[in-house]
Each structure stands twice: as structure tokens, then as C-alpha cells.
Amino acid sequence: MRNSDYYVPTVALFIAFVAKLPAVRRGRPDPMVRSVLALLFTAALCFFFAAPPTIVRVNRITGVTNLSAPLVYCIMCAFSCACMVLIVNWRGGPRERIRRASLTWITFYGVVIAALPVLFVLGDTPVERLRDFDTYYATTPFIRELVVTYLVAHIVSAVVTTVLCLRWARAVGQWLRLGLIVLVAGLTLNLAFGFAKLTAVVVRWTGSECDALSTAVAPPLAALGGLTLTAGFLLPLLGPRAEGLLRSWRAYGRLGALWRQLRPAPGERREVPRIPWWAPAELRLTVRETLIHDELLRLQPYLDDRVRRLAYEAALGIGATERRAGMTGVAAMVVAAVEARRSGSCPASDEEHCQAGARALTAELGPGRERLVRLSGALGPLPEQDHRPEDRAGDRPEGRPGGRSKGRSKRRAEGRTQGRWAWRPSAGRADRAESPATPAGAPAPGPAPSQNAETRTR
Structure with missing residues (x-):
């Protein structure tokens, strides 16, 4: 040797x-x-x-x-x-x-x-x-x-x-x-x-x-x-x-998409703690979680459960699983609330839809860190395995849950082609969102959350 x-x-x-x-x-x-x-x-x-x-x-x-x-x-x-x-x-x-x-x-x-x-x-x-x-x-x-x-x-x-x-x-x-x-x-x-x-x-x-x-x-x-x-x-x-x-x-990295969506804009006056480069990963993760929860709490007056329902139904329509569709609906509602706050829009005047949105957000997140990570992941595209084969679009009869009309199949095909969880509500679906229960003068449901989320996350 x-x-x-x-x-x-x-x-x-x-x-x-x-x-x-x-x-x-x-x-x-x-x-x-x-x-x-x-x-x-x-x-x-x-x-x-x-x-x-x-x-x-x-x-x-x-x-x-x-x-x-x-x-x-x-x-x-x-x-x-x-x-x-x-x-x-x-x-x-x-x-x-x-x-x-x-x-x-x-x-x-x-x-x-x-x-x-x-x-x-x-x-x-x-x-x-x-x-x-x-x-x-x-x-x-x-x-x-x-x-x-x-x-x-x-x-x-x-x-x-x-x-x-x-x-x-x-x-x-x-x-x-x-x-x-x-x-x-x-x-x-x-x-x-x-x-x-x-x-x-x-x-x-x-x-x-x-x-x-x-x-x-x-x-x-x-x-x-x-x-x-x-x-x-x-x-x-x-x-x-x-x-x-x-x-x-x-x-920490998987929560990045959600934090980039929620973090204060340059013009907003809010202190964000500075973490030194030698700080351990657990501390960085805890600070990021705390900041995200604080921002979600500030968003509650802008939440609208109608946006969540529309996004949820649209995600189910393009083949998402029940769990992924629920998280996608919440993500769309959060994105719409962020856009409303940044555009200077008044908080949702319909207290019922606002409270329903807050309850849905709380129920979907629940305790623990994993669901917060899934919410961040829902801001991205649906995974390929969540989509159903296109050639089975006509297998389900009209009127059953998940049944597809030609117009909806066409829109879902467009969503698959675009490679994202984009949804485009039909006229009938928009009419249903503006039901008689909506007070006169109440703001229409938020913008298409898919487009907002796609623009901000990509």
C-alpha cells in the first residue's frame, strides 16, 4: 500500500x-x-x-x-x-x-x-x-x-x-x-x-x-x-x-409556485422576512408556509365559491380525478382572488359565496403540509394520466354525471391540446352561475381561473 x-x-x-x-x-x-x-x-x-x-x-x-x-x-x-x-x-x-x-x-x-x-x-x-x-x-x-x-x-x-x-x-x-x-x-x-x-x-x-x-x-x-x-x-x-x-x-421548492402567486406585488407595502443563506432548510420551509398561510388569510374577502365550482366541474370534464379536481377548483378560486385584489376590485359583495369559498379553502387544505403542497401543484398542468382517452368521449349518455355533449367534448379536446387545466365555460354554465340567488349588482364570477393561473405560473 x-x-x-x-x-x-x-x-x-x-x-x-x-x-x-x-x-x-x-x-x-x-x-x-x-x-x-x-x-x-x-x-x-x-x-x-x-x-x-x-x-x-x-x-x-x-x-x-x-x-x-x-x-x-x-x-x-x-x-x-x-x-x-x-x-x-x-x-x-x-x-x-x-x-x-x-x-x-x-x-x-x-x-x-x-x-x-x-x-x-x-x-x-x-x-x-x-x-x-x-x-x-x-x-x-x-x-x-x-x-x-x-x-x-x-x-x-x-x-x-x-x-x-x-x-x-x-x-x-x-x-x-x-x-x-x-x-x-x-x-x-x-x-x-x-x-x-x-x-x-x-x-x-x-x-x-x-x-x-x-x-x-x-x-x-x-x-x-x-x-x-x-x-x-x-x-x-x-x-x-x-x-x-x-x-x-x-x-420548499414545490411550494414555490403557490408563493410566487401569493407574494406581495412590488407596490404593496408588506414586510417579508429575509432569510440568511446559511439558514437550514426546515427554517426556510417553515417561514414560507407561514407567509403562504398569512396571504391566504388576507385573501378571504376576495374568495368566490362560484369560481371554485366552475373550475371544479371543468376539471372533472377534462378527466381529472375527484381529488385533483377539488384542488384545482380551490387553486382557481385563489388565483381569481389574487387577480381581484391586485386589480383593486372590491371584495366580493356576496357574503354567502365569500364564506362558502373560505370554508372550501379551509376544508381542502386541512392540517399538515402535504395539502398545501398539492395546492401549489394544482397551479400547474393536469398530469397526463388524469385525462381519459379521447375516443371514449361518446360512451356516456347525456344527462348522466360526467356525460358529454359535442360542445363540451370539443372544449375538452381544446384543453388537452393546450396542455393545461384550462376550462372554457359554456353559455349555459355561465347562466347557471348567475342564478336568481345572486343579488342584483353582485359581481360576476371571477375570470377564467385557468387562464389566470396559467399566465402567472408559467
């Missing part, structure tokens, strides 16, 4: 460690947060001290030949312990059981880490070996035991965590399952690293030589396995946050 193959993972893991470090300062640290930090820190140290230039520097500074070997092995055991403790905390359960299991693994690996320096002091390693320490001293008393001890501890951690992750992956889903699958891949690489090293040592015991397994095959497996393991542990922690961030940006 090249020196960069050690230092690049070191930098990446250290950046991840620094990014997670602020979580410790937020009150009492979570045991899982501490385990993640220990995992990232030990993994970064392991790559750093295993690099040949670092090995040379440590040996020179301390004046002890091959001191880097037990140092790296101790860090690797600490990494294995951090993996076990994180798995225990990750799975959850009664607090006392988690604490007991964590202490068991910490004690086990603590004993191993304490034994490694003792075995190194008892052994004799006069020749400095930067890459093949394991195989070169495979038959040296006490050093042989040192190498086998750290390899067995490493393999035990990889086997136990692999079994636990495979069992657990069957019972969970989404990000946690994906993280466990990535963990199993990293643990498999770790197992391959341990077995490659151990095989090379055992071959040395038989008098043969297979050092390439230890010097050429095992180090790349360790590097790839360490990075894969770290990614597997971080995915369930960072994945949901990234998904929530993406969802917020998507909703």
Missing part, C-alpha cells in the same frame, strides 16, 4: 470525528454518541499509526525498535471494542443489560490491550520491520503470542458483530437495515484481514513462507474494511437526517 492509502482514510475519519464532536456538548452525552466517537477516533488513529512513515517516526522518537507494532495492535483492539460496545448500545434493551454487556466487552479487550505491551517487553525484536513484523517474528517467543492474541481478539469481534448484524437485519428496515448490510460487508473484509494475517503466521510455523498474504493482501482489506465499517455505523445516524433535509428542500 502507498502512504496515501493510510493517510487519506485518517483525514476522512478525523473529519467525521470532528463533525460529531459537538454532540457531546449538548447536555449529558448519549452512550451511543460516545461509542460512535470512540469508533471514529480509534479508526483514525489505527490508520495513522499503521502508516510506514509514522512507524519510523515513532520508533525514532521513542528509541525502541518496533514499538509501533504493539501500539498499532492496541489501537486495533480498542477499535474492535468500540465496535462491540456500539452494537450493544445500538440494539437497545433494558439499561442494566446494556451496561452489563458493555462492561463485559470493555473488560475483555482491556485485558487484551494490557497483555500486548507485556508480551512485547518479554520478547526480543532487534530488527526494525515496517511491513512484515507479524511474519518476520512469527516464531519468536512471546512475540508469537502477541501477534496471535491481537489477531484472535480482532477475529472474535468481527465474528460476533457479523452474527448479531445478520440476525438484527431481518427485524428492521430502511436506513437501519442498509447500515447493517454495509456493516456486514465491512466485517467480512475485517474477517478476511484477520484470517489472511493468521494464515501467513501459521504458514511460517510450518517452515514455509506466504508473507504476501500479510504484506500485500491484508493491508488493503483492513483499509477498505475500516472505512466500510465506519460508513455502516454512520448511515443509520446520518441517513434519516439527510432524508429529512432532502424532504424539506423538496417541499
